[in-house]
Every structure is written in C-alpha cells, then in structure tokens.
Amino acid sequence: MTALGALFYLLSAVLLLAAALAATRRNPVHAVCCAVATFLAAAGIFAVLGAPLPGALEVVVYAGAIMVLFLFIIMLLGLKTAPGPVPQARLIVPGVMAAATLVALFALIGADPTVRTPLPAAVASPAAVGTVLFDTYWLAVEAVSVLLFAALAAALLLGRAPRPADPRTPAGLAAGKEGQSA
Amino acid sequence: MNVPLSHVLAVAALLFAIGGICATARRSIIMILVGVEFMLTAACIAFVGGALAWGNLDGQAAAIIVMGVAAAEAAVGLALLVHGRRGGGTAEADDYNRLGGRP
Numbered sequence: 001m002t003a004l005g006a007l008f009y010l011l012s013a014v015l016l017l018a019a020a021l022a023a024t025r026r027n028p029v030h031a032v033c034c035a036v037a038t039f040l041a042a043a044g045i046f047a048v049l050g051a052p053l054p055g056a057l058e059v060v061v062y063a064g065a066i067m068v069l070f071l072f073i074i075m076l077l078g079l080k081t082a083p084g085p086v087p088q089a090r091l092i093v094p095g096v097m098a099a100a101t102l103v104a105l106f107a108l109i110g111a112d113p114t115v116r117t118p119l120p121a122a123v124a125s126p127a128a129v130g131t132v133l134f135d136t137y138w139l140a141v142e143a144v145s146v147l148l149f150a151a152l153a154a155a156l157l158l159g160r161a162p163r164p165a166d167p168r169t170p171a172g173l174a175a176g177k178e179g180q181s182a
Numbered sequence: 183m184n185v186p187l188s189h190v191l192a193v194a195a196l197l198f199a200i201g202g203i204c205a206t207a208r209r210s211i212i213m214i215l216v217g218v219e220f221m222l223t224a225a226c227i228a229f230v231g232g233a234l235a236w237g238n239l240d241g242q243a244a245a246i247i248v249m250g251v252a253a254a255e256a257a258v259g260l261a262l263l264v265h266g267r268r269g270g271g272t273a274e275a276d277d278y279n280r281l282g283g284r285p
Contacts, residue, residue, distance in 0.1 A: 002183050005183045008183070016197065019220055022204070023200055023204035028213065031212075032216065038223070039219075045227060049230050051230045057249055058249070061253055066219065070212060070216065070256070074212060090209075091203070094206040095203060095207075097202070101202065102195055105191075109188050112188075116187075117186060118183065118185060119190070119231070120183070120234070124233070129239050133243045133247075136243070137247065141247070144251060145250075151253075158258075158262060
C-alpha cells in the first residue's frame with residue numbers, strides 16, 4: 001500500500017461518511033456544511049487520481065461558489081428545521097431502488113476483468129488538460145458558456161421583485177403589462 | 183499506486199446511491215438539489231478515474247464540463263426556489279404543483 005493509495009481510501013471514507021451525514025441532517029445549514037466536506041474530499045480524490053485542475057476547480061466551484069450560494073439562500077429565506085429525524089418509512093422505496101442500482105453497478109464492475117489492474121501514478125498538467133478542453137471540446141465549452149448565460153438570465157428574471165403596476169388608469173395598466181413582458 | 187479502477191468506480195457508485203437517496207427521500211428542495219450535486223460529483227469521480235486508467239485526458243475535460251453544467255443547474259434551481267417562496271410557497275417540494283408556487 002503506497003502513500004497515495006492509503007490517501008485515496010482515507011479520502012473515500014471521509015467522502016462517503018460526509019455524504020451520508022449530509023443526506024440525513026434535518027437542519028439545512030448542517031447538511032450543507034457536511035456537503036462542503038464531501039466536495040473537499042472529492043477534490044482530494046481528484047488530486048490523488050492525477051487531476052489537479054479538476055480538483056482545484058472542485059474546491060473553487062463546488063465548495064466555494066455553489067455551496068456558499070446554498071448557504072446564502074438558506075439564510076436569506078430563513079428556512080426552518082423540521083423536527084425529529086427523517087421518517088424511516090420515507091426511506092424504504094428510495095433505499096430499495098438505490099440498493100438495486102448498487103447491486104447492478106457492482107455486478108457490472110465485477111464482471112469486467114480489465115478494471116482490476118492497479119492504476120498508474122500519473123499527474124496530468126493543467127496546461128495539457130486545458131489544451132484538450134479547448135482543442136477537442138471547444139464546442140462543449142461554448143455550449144456550457146451559453147448555458148451559464150441562460151442560467152444567469154433566468155436567475156435574474158426569476159429573482160426580480162414583482163414590479164407594482166398602477167391599476168388606476170388604462171395607460172398605467174398598459175405600461176405595467178409592457179414592463180412585465182419586456 | 184496500488185488502487186484498482188474498480189475501487190474508484192465503487193466509491194463513485196456509493197456516492198451516486200447516497201445522492202439518489204438524498205434526492206428522492208428528502209422533501210426539502212435544498213436537500214433535493216444537494217443530492218443532485220452529489221450524483222454529478224460521483225459521475226465526475228468516475229470520469230477522472232477512467233482518465234487515469236486509460237491514460238487520456240478526455241475524462242478530465244468531461245469532468246470540468248460537468249462542473250459547469252452543475253453550476254448552471256444549481257443557479258436555476260435556487261432561483262426557482264426563491265421565486266416560489268416569494269409567491270407564498272414553502273421550501274417543501276410537496277407544496278408545489280406549479281412553478282409559480284401558489285396551488
């Protein structure tokens with residue numbers, strides 16, 4: 001067992017434990033903090049697997065931006081914590097479905113003999129990953145940028161405070177309708 | 183480094199299952215979105231493990247693209263939650279049967 005291998009199993013244990021904790025916390029702030037630990041462990045796994053650029057992006061984008069956005073929304077809306085633990089009866093159907101998925105996935109993984117050889121210890125330089133990303137997958141990068149712009153526009157539209165229209169005059173009504181459709 | 187690809191894929195499968203349970207068993211919209219993020223991260227781990235096993239960088243590029251899609255998904259999901267909440271709704275998925283938030 002090399003140091004990298006031991007680190008992989010340690011980070012995997014942290015990842016799965018934090019994910020299970022996040023899935024069962026009733027308080028949304030606690031759940032999101034456990035999710036941050038999950039994403040930090042995932043970033044460590046990426047680094048161990050020779051992918052420092054996705055690892056750094058995982059810290060910046062997931063743990064840094066998305067989870068802080070979740071915390072902002074929880075605190076902005078003042079979400080209440082439901083009392084007591086998650087009801088057991090509610091977990092039965094999802095648990096059975098997840099167990100069936102896991103059995104199928106493990107059978108698929110176990111049936112393939114090529115996945116049993118040990119992985120090499122290699123590190124991909126961020127420059128090489130960037131070259132592949134913008135050389136081969138430039139269309140996907142552009143599609144993601146368009147998607148992010150559409151998401152920005154949608155978030156602006158949905159998060160906008162409703163504009164009070166003046167209902168006293170027909171002109172005010174028309175102006176209000178124009179303002180809503182624009 | 184003495185770790186076979188099958189163990190990486192097993193970790194990804196377990197995280198995917200935990201995310202799936204979180205997304206289907208919980209009622210809070212915040213927790214549903216967190217479960218979906220877990221499932222996307224599990225897919226990223228499988229991509230990166232495959233990139234290392236087969237020695238090409240396409241898997242890492244795919245993982246970065248998945249992260250961009252996940253950011254857009256979280257932004258729109260949380261904006262919908264704020265919108266529905268402003269319309270008088272709650273943060274529980276059971277209370278919604280239209281996007282405006284009012285039943």
